[in-house]
Amino acid sequence: MKLSHFSNTCILQLDRVQQRLTDKKITLKYTEKAISLLGSLGYDPAYGARPVKRVIQNYVENEISKSILRGDFNQDDVILLDTELRSSDSQEGFVFRKLPARLGSFPEESEKAVGVA
Numbered sequence: 319m320k321l322s323h324f325s326n327t328c329i330l331q332l333d334r335v336q337q338r339l340t341d342k343k344i345t346l347k348y349t350e351k352a353i354s355l356l357g358s359l360g361y362d363p364a365y366g367a368r369p370v371k372r373v374i375q376n377y378v379e380n381e382i383s384k385s386i387l388r389g390d391f392n393q394d395d396v397i398l399l400d401t402e403l404r405s406s407d408s409q410e411g412f413v414f415r416k417l418p419a420r421l422g423s424f425p426e427e428s429e430k431a432v433g434v435a
Contacts, residue, residue: 324370
């Protein structure tokens with residue numbers, strides 16, 4: 319499997335995360351940059367898509383779960399999974415932002431975001 323095919327795999331896996339979040343009435347949206355970073359972290363031609371599942375579990379599901387337990391995200395929230403450069407090590411990392419639930423679309427800086435409506 320080539321790196322370019324991992325985008326579709328990442329989207330499928332994130333859609334499964336979204337389905338689980340639906341029980342809590344939480345919506346997950348994600349940017350193309352987040353998909354690209356997930357794909358590159360989970361890219362291993364020897365093991366196929368299995369590393370992608372693990373990467374999403376470690377970097378997305380676990381972090382969202384911790385945030386819900388802390389009370390950072392609640393029912394009817396919209397979570398945007400994005401990336402940003404960390405100042406501590408100058409590496410690209412994931413960031414979770416709460417979007418206003420009343421917004422039907424993304425803020426201007428996130429207009430290229432893709433995800434589940």
